[in-house]
Amino acid sequence: MCGIFGWIKHREPLTPAEITAAQRATRTLAHRGPDHHGSWHDRSVFMGHRRLSILDHGAQSNQPFHDREERFVLSFNGEIYNYRELAATLRRRGHDFETQSDTEVLLTALTDRGMGALQDLDGMFAGALHDRHSGRHWLFRDPLGQKPLYYYACPDGVVYASELRALLSLDAFTWHLDRDRLLRFLSAGYYAGDATPLRGVNKLLPGCVLEIDRGVATLQRWWNSRPGDERLDLDEATARGQVRDLVRDSCRMSLRARGAATRHVVELHARRTPCEPRGVSPRVECHGVIMTVSAHLIAPRPHPPRY
Numbered sequence: 001m002c003g004i005f006g007w008i009k010h011r012e013p014l015t016p017a018e019i020t021a022a023q024r025a026t027r028t029l030a031h032r033g034p035d036h037h038g039s040w041h042d043r044s045v046f047m048g049h050r051r052l053s054i055l056d057h058g059a060q061s062n063q064p065f066h067d068r069e070e071r072f073v074l075s076f077n078g079e080i081y082n083y084r085e086l087a088a089t090l091r092r093r094g095h096d097f098e099t100q101s102d103t104e105v106l107l108t109a110l111t112d113r114g115m116g117a118l119q120d121l122d123g124m125f126a127g128a129l130h131d132r133h134s135g136r137h138w139l140f141r142d143p144l145g146q147k148p149l150y151y152y153a154c155p156d157g158v159v160y161a162s163e164l165r166a167l168l169s170l171d172a173f174t175w176h177l178d179r180d181r182l183l184r185f186l187s188a189g190y191y192a193g194d195a196t197p198l199r200g201v202n203k204l205l206p207g208c209v210l211e212i213d214r215g216v217a218t219l220q221r222w223w224n225s226r227p228g229d230e231r232l233d234l235d236e237a238t239a240r241g242q243v244r245d246l247v248r249d250s251c252r253m254s255l256r257a258r259g260a261a262t263r264h265v266v267e268l269h270a271r272r273t274p275c276e277p278r279g280v281s282p283r284v285e286c287h288g289v290i291m292t293v294s295a296h297l298i299a300p301r302p303h304p305p306r307y
Helices: 016-027 083-092 102-120 164-168 179-188 236-254 263-272
Strands: 003-009 036-041 045-051 072-080 123-131 137-141 150-154 157-161 201-203 208-213 216-221 283-286 289-292
Touching (some): 003 072, 016 164, 045 123, 083 102, 102 137, 102 208, 150 164
Antiparallel strands (some): 003 045, 137 208, 283 289
């Protein structure tokens, strides 16, 4: 888990006071990324990042991350599970890499194919990309919205963050509670669509890109869950085999970056390795109630189910 914050101004440059406020807003996300605090800004764009190191722990993978020509700047929160496969594809296209991180692979893919590269990603992510030559800025989010991203667009610019608390810390803006949205939340128990508790502040919808170019913000969808017209003609045995292969591939990808797994992930992984799996059950105390978390999920069963 990492945290990102950004501020784009359309008309006037960022003042020293606004840059200080942007740094302060980024610090409100410290709990999301305790390993590094990074920021970059030019005349009218600020990008801040709080890093939780998962893959490459080296300082060369800190964000905001620049390409070698220092044209593009990337700040993102999440994990790209298939970064190794993407890196191999990009190497065949003439690219090479200086780090072992998914950050560099993601930036290289985006500079190589543009936002179309999002179609190649297997992971969970929300991030921002800035082109210093054209001045264009993109916000993007994973297909299912696993990683959060909030934004506020006004005539003077756009601010965005992984959490609302970062936006609320900005004294340059006056925030108001959206009572209609709050009432719907109290009725339904969640904020539907792009709604948030703050008037004018929206969630970037899952599977969408917000492009900001010359003061105009354009929302585009790059992924949707609607099935195509072509129907699969599979017998039961073939369907079971394909589901099993998909689950195995998903486990293999996610285990690259995660230190914990569900029972079924452990069982599938154990079948492919000679070592004996071991599980842990963390204890969490909340309001005086002690809960044992996922003990029944992680511990391998003596007789795993057939797949």
